[in-house]
Amino acid sequence: MARPANPNLQGALIEAGRLEFATKGLAEARIEDITRRAGVSKGAFYLHFESKEAMFEHIARDFVDGLLRVMNCFDSLQTLEPRELVPAILNCDDQVSEYLWEHRPALRIVMEGLPSTACSGLGDQFVGALESYMRATIVRHKETMEVFSPDTDPDVAALLLTGAIVMFCRRIVRSDDKPDFRKSSIALRKILYGGMFRPEVGRALLDALQAQEAHS
Amino acid sequence: MARPANPNLQGALIEAGRLEFATKGLAEARIEDITRRAGVSKGAFYLHFESKEAMFEHIARDFVDGLLRVMNCFDSLQTLEPRELVPAILNCDDQVSEYLWEHRPALRIVMEGLPSTACSGLGDQFVGALESYMRATIVRHKETMEVFSPDTDPDVAALLLTGAIVMFCRRIVRSDDKPDFRKSSIALRKILYGGMFRPEVGRALLDALQAQEAHS
DNA sequence: ACCTGAACACCGTTCAAGT
DNA sequence: ACCTGAACACCGTTCAAGT
Numbered sequence: 127m128a129r130p131a132n133p134n135l136q137g138a139l140i141e142a143g144r145l146e147f148a149t150k151g152l153a154e155a156r157i158e159d160i161t162r163r164a165g166v167s168k169g170a171f172y173l174h175f176e177s178k179e180a181m182f183e184h185i186a187r188d189f190v191d192g193l194l195r196v197m198n199c200f201d202s203l204q205t206l207e208p209r210e211l212v213p214a215i216l217n218c219d220d221q222v223s224e225y226l227w228e229h230r231p232a233l234r235i236v237m238e239g240l241p242s243t244a245c246s247g248l249g250d251q252f253v254g255a256l257e258s259y260m261r262a263t264i265v266r267h268k269e270t271m272e273v274f275s276p277d278t279d280p281d282v283a284a285l286l287l288t289g290a291i292v293m294f295c296r297r298i299v300r301s302d303d304k305p306d307f308r309k310s311s312i313a314l315r316k317i318l319y320g321g322m323f324r325p326e327v328g329r330a331l332l333d334a335l336q337a338q339e340a341h342s
Numbered sequence: 343m344a345r346p347a348n349p350n351l352q353g354a355l356i357e358a359g360r361l362e363f364a365t366k367g368l369a370e371a372r373i374e375d376i377t378r379r380a381g382v383s384k385g386a387f388y389l390h391f392e393s394k395e396a397m398f399e400h401i402a403r404d405f406v407d408g409l410l411r412v413m414n415c416f417d418s419l420q421t422l423e424p425r426e427l428v429p430a431i432l433n434c435d436d437q438v439s440e441y442l443w444e445h446r447p448a449l450r451i452v453m454e455g456l457p458s459t460a461c462s463g464l465g466d467q468f469v470g471a472l473e474s475y476m477r478a479t480i481v482r483h484k485e486t487m488e489v490f491s492p493d494t495d496p497d498v499a500a501l502l503l504t505g506a507i508v509m510f511c512r513r514i515v516r517s518d519d520k521p522d523f524r525k526s527s528i529a530l531r532k533i534l535y536g537g538m539f540r541p542e543v544g545r546a547l548l549d550a551l552q553a554q555e556a557h558s
Numbered sequence: 559a560c561c562t563g564a565a566c567a568c569c570g571t572t573c574a575a576g577t
Numbered sequence: 578a579c580c581t582g583a584a585c586a587c588c589g590t591t592c593a594a595g596t
Binding site: 153208209211212213216239253257272273274275276277278279281282283285286288289290291292293294296297308309310312313314315316317318319320321322323324325327328329330331332333334335337338339342 | 369424425427428429432454469473488489490491492493494495497498499501502504505506507508509510512513524526528529530531532533534535536537538539540541543544545546547548549550551553554555558
């Protein structure tokens with residue numbers, strides 16, 4: 127009962143896997159459901175992937191690679207003045223948000239992560255990739271331009287930005303209809319540019335913090 | 343070969359589960375290893391827990407409850423002036439960090455999350471609990487005190503703070519020796535109080551952002 | 559009542575047999 | 578070469594039998 131060889135079977139399996147994993151998660155998705163969806167037998171799976179996890183990883187990697195490619199749009203922003211820079215930044219935010227929204231099934235998979243890794247839950251490789259990308263970008267910007275406050279710690283800044291993206295991804299994965307990306311983006315930028323407190327409060331807190339820091 | 347009934351068996355099983363889950367994760371940990379560690383047979387597990395996941399959830403809930411209890415230390419800070427407030431805040435930060443560090447095995451478990459939930463990976467219940475706690479706190483503070491900038495969106499602020507904690511937890515879970523909590527805490531507070539850019543740059547970006555916002 | 563451990567169920571993975 | 582599907586392996590879960 128064998129069918130003619132299907133040169134696109136690997137692609138069909140990946141597409142089927144994306145759907146099954148996105149709906150049921152790695153643990154609940156069954157190989158047989160994936161292969162049925164692709165129109166082949168259970169055994170065929172192992173002609174194209176070493177294991178269930180290997181397929182999971184393949185899908186995750188595709189997604190993360192694409193995301194980092196989109197995020198490179200921030201790199202062309204280095205030389206603009208604030209008046210042009212801000213709309214350009216918001217535009218990049220939009221592009222990234224769109225990518226995440228478009229690839230929601232894969233995003234859901236990636237957020238689940240792999241059970242074998244140390245801290246699987248967070249989609250370890252995903253978060254790790256984002257965080258190092260962030261840190262590298264911040265460090266580079268600290269060297270080329272004088273925009274960052276000298277005592278902004280790149281590690282902590284990368285942690286904060288990555289955390290924001292991760293939480294944002296979480297919201298995307300959970301919501302049924304498209305959130306207002308632009309609004310969130312502006313609200314987030316405001317905090318990054320000026321903190322979350324009233325100017326005089328923020329200044330007082332900052333002074334007290336610096337006093338405390340010198341004192342310890 | 344039955345042993346005398348052990349009134350603490352449930353406790354012993356939980357302790358064993360914490361260890362096994364923390365080392366191997368939910369998927370890799372085997373019931374038989376947990377029961378062996380507690381000195382009973384495989385079948386005894388199901389006299390005390392409905393399923394493997396039920397135990398997982400039990401452990402996670404204990405941890406999250408404890409964390410939220412520790413985080414309540416921030417609630418006693420409402421009335422202080424900056425000079426006293428800042429050391430008190432840093433002290434709370436320390437307490438929370440200590441709790442996370444002390445309970446690392448459970449934290450690791452919680453970060454993994456449950457495979458059955460929608461967005462299991464992020465330790466969904468954990469992150470969800472944190473985020474709503476954050477938002478509630480911010481909203482309450484916005485009402486009682488006038489510290490937050492009026493256009494700080496509580497949703498986005500909660501998202502940012504929760505993301506920072508989640509990323510911080512991730513670091514704790516992955517590191518072998520105790521990080522310098524105080525240093526990270528100060529660096530993070532600096533950004534929250536004054537943004538991450540030089541004052542004049544931040545102000546220019548903020549102006550441009552407001553112009554852009556009015557314009558759209 | 560509480561515990562044991564053999565038996566069962568449910569997939570992931572393999573492999574001998576088909577085309 | 579590529580595919581099939583029965584067989585195997587590995588646990589999570591159940592349950593009849595012990596004390």
